[in-house]
Amino acid sequence: MKGDHGAGEGGTQCTVLWTEGQGEKGQAGGPRAGLRPHALWRLLDCSGDMVGLDTYVRERPFALQLVVWFLRGVSRVILANNPLSGALILAALLWASPWQGVLGTVGVLASMLTAVLIGQDGAEVTAGLHGYNGMLVSLLMGVFSSAGDWYWWLLLPACLGAAACTFLYSGLSPVLDRWDLPVAVFPFNIVIVLYLLVTRPDNPYFPHYPSLPVGALQANATELNTAQLLQGIFLGVGQIFACDSLGPSLLILGATLLYSPLQALHAVLGSAAGTLAGLSVAVRHGSLYSGLSGFNGALGCMCVGGLFFTFSWRSHLFAIATAFLCSYVDIAFSNLLGTIGLPACSWAATLVVTLMLLLTGRGLATYRIPIGQVRSPEHNLSSRSQWKAGNTLDPDSTVV
């Protein structure tokens, strides 16, 4: 989630993308071969981290550069780093609720602006690292607000919260760096909990809905609806952006697919694991149907299955285990925080993934990718095969 900057020098976009497509994507062709009919060539060149785009954009107007940084920040939320994915996600959010789209946009911009003002490293800003936390904070503020849509005063806490995320990102990174850990969404989780605590449900200016524990007192009298359950699995991907309608959720999944098919696969798998975990301890049906049971599993599964660890059958199994662990921990946190009306956000996924990154067992640790070299799952996989084949043949990973 960090350090995807630098790299990818020279040439125009097309050339770079093309050779990149030839060089790396070919390596990782295996799992994606079925997705590569001739007509999709150009689309696939726009997948992955699109590092070539940065070179291309560097000589264009500042406004265009800003748009790219902004869209990278949007895609970072779902652990991608691809401006096109970001654009698709933004479209999905605007489709689901224009007000949420506006809030999210404001959040990313406020966060990026703060980063520039407090003098954060430019490379971090251009890579969109100072955006996704702010976006999540403002999106969640909108979702929990009981003042209705287009309550413009909400932009005030949204901007302040997004700015606070940047402070937290900047302050947490030296601590987590000691163990080569990403800051991930710790800032978002901290800020949103604090915001909801500051403005209790009955606040006169910024009222919000209280959250309920998922292990609920409410009777699960009705039969389980299988169709809704399956829908919940896909909504779990949308819930990463606090979006609970099917169409936009599928569009968000599509944006992930564009970035990396492996990642999209793990997102759905993780969401399914979360739903199973929820079933096993009889959580509220509403939580299963809305995808809230699944999104922590999806996040955890994506992180372990290919992003921070090279994809392999072992790391794939670990990814599924992580998804279950994330989901159970999320249920625990939801029951705990729900007693005082707070949501569990993505605390579970953030903490469990941090734990998995710290794991010393050789079964997983050998697949660990240093945070500074993390790219899209497919690129990670091909880097490793090349490295295994002839040691440091990949210029990208050595430069970074």
Added chain:
Amino acid sequence: MKGDHGAGEGGTQCTVLWTEGQGEKGQAGGPRAGLRPHALWRLLDCSGDMVGLDTYVRERPFALQLVVWFLRGVSRVILANNPLSGALILAALLWASPWQGVLGTVGVLASMLTAVLIGQDGAEVTAGLHGYNGMLVSLLMGVFSSAGDWYWWLLLPACLGAAACTFLYSGLSPVLDRWDLPVAVFPFNIVIVLYLLVTRPDNPYFPHYPSLPVGALQANATELNTAQLLQGIFLGVGQIFACDSLGPSLLILGATLLYSPLQALHAVLGSAAGTLAGLSVAVRHGSLYSGLSGFNGALGCMCVGGLFFTFSWRSHLFAIATAFLCSYVDIAFSNLLGTIGLPACSWAATLVVTLMLLLTGRGLATYRIPIGQVRSPEHNLSSRSQWKAGNTLDPDSTVV
């Protein structure tokens, strides 16, 4: 609690044990002299860490090796590392409740198996380091379960919880290693709290009893019963294994005595300090009588009084201070977590001992034993005397 592996090469068990008895135990003879009548010779040779046994077992069938690793894991709960202590403790648990004995066994095995599967260091597994957390989790799941004994479905969360402990152990160790701290029972405390949060008291599959704060609203109308209070001190040692009957508790104390008389002495002292602390702030009588007030004190006192610090009058006084500190912190945690129906487990002892290990004051820090060289209190004491006498005469401590 870590690194008691390696060391002790050559010879058969009998020879090694004998010479070990001669070599090291003689040094530490002082405090235990009264316990060494002629008939107890053989018994005493089986005390301490029994490092010789590992050499002996290495060439025997795998099943026997597994039993030794398993029993070491059981004894680790009470900070011992002695298979015979482990066997006595297992007998005590089976005596108190066969179902608890089964649960504990399953917990240790699930935890060890997970460690092997995720590729943890073999030496850690053979030393039983990946067992005691799992055992505690499954024991506590059984104690809190309101579904009655022999509810076989409970083995499912018991196994998953024990496996999660191994993940946490593996993930926490690189963080704590920075300050040369042991992982101790952090994994157990985290997992059991999460389990109880996931399955709220009214869960349809895994119901459990809620916990009450110790600083209770219930009237302490009756007079204090001195006999029960004294009994509570000894029950405090059994409560380390969530066992609240006198006979098994005394057997567990006996197992500790077998490992190290110093440790057994501190266990009783710590439990008594905990009871005193409980009296001083008027906790529920039930908590004093059942030994729940004492077990955190006992754990803290054992750790500081001889295990992680060389025994001396100073570290002895610090051990008593630690016992009081542990007990007060435990009361605080119990009142805090009790408001949402959770038990305080051994959070207090774990955190306070971690604090004492970090202490920079020369009064205690000079007695600190590096985690990799921790052995039984008597062995620690003799190592230090030898080291003081002629610098590095003890081959064990230099090898490790």
Added chain:
Amino acid sequence: MKGDHGAGEGGTQCTVLWTEGQGEKGQAGGPRAGLRPHALWRLLDCSGDMVGLDTYVRERPFALQLVVWFLRGVSRVILANNPLSGALILAALLWASPWQGVLGTVGVLASMLTAVLIGQDGAEVTAGLHGYNGMLVSLLMGVFSSAGDWYWWLLLPACLGAAACTFLYSGLSPVLDRWDLPVAVFPFNIVIVLYLLVTRPDNPYFPHYPSLPVGALQANATELNTAQLLQGIFLGVGQIFACDSLGPSLLILGATLLYSPLQALHAVLGSAAGTLAGLSVAVRHGSLYSGLSGFNGALGCMCVGGLFFTFSWRSHLFAIATAFLCSYVDIAFSNLLGTIGLPACSWAATLVVTLMLLLTGRGLATYRIPIGQVRSPEHNLSSRSQWKAGNTLDPDSTVV
């Protein structure tokens, strides 16, 4: 907040103070010029860290040395390090409530004595670092106690709590040192929360008043009283010592002014920012009037505006941002902890300042002063100008 020891060699007090006054204060004359009429010369020489006093006192009776260490400890609470400020503060506390004065004195002494007993570094003790946490603990115990003034039994937990602070200080410092962070008031915040948890409101021996969340359910029916609001800003400075009367609060502000005018300015600014933050989310009027909304802001503002960061327009702006951040976080913590009747103490300021010290953004990080070289804001400023002018012309900062 650490390491203000050593330094200041040679000469008698007068000479040293005089030359110090000439050498350093002259540099920083700008912001204080208006405060320096001829008659105030001697007074101003007693401002700052008074390092010369240590040399003077070293050859005097031990009782006098002890008094100086004690008074330094008292002044440390408000981030000063000046025995005269300490004396003024003690006078203010005795004026507000003699019993509180006695409790505070006992707290500092118990804490210092414990530090000597457990063998802490002598330089830390003489600099008063092992006093302020103990003082705050015993002051707060007195404020929350519902047993009335002159309840002598309270001295028992006050002493134990103050001693526990020293243990925590000693144990936390190696952890925080890794990132060059001060221990600050973490020990106080931990110990007071634990004490209030151990002795629930209805404790038979040590009863106390429960705290209310600030974002209150109680109707803010009445109009806002501007005079009381303004008074609340100044009470915010007194609330750092849990003092809520105007006279003593102004005296405490005077003590800060004596140590450093810059610090006093930031204390008032921070308190005002806290009051504004409280207004913006409609907290209870009582919390605004009593200064409770302001003191976290005051603490945060003082730390960032000149103490841990060299004073400049940038760090000044950061200080104001910190004050707002502290205040919002304090409201959040107060709402959170208030649900179980606990106060938020100064957790907010402590955590936010720790965050600001970790900030990597060049906008603030370039002004960061290493913890071992922190002195009064004016001295920090002059050190930096001298260092900028001719690189290491200031002998003090190089020696330390």
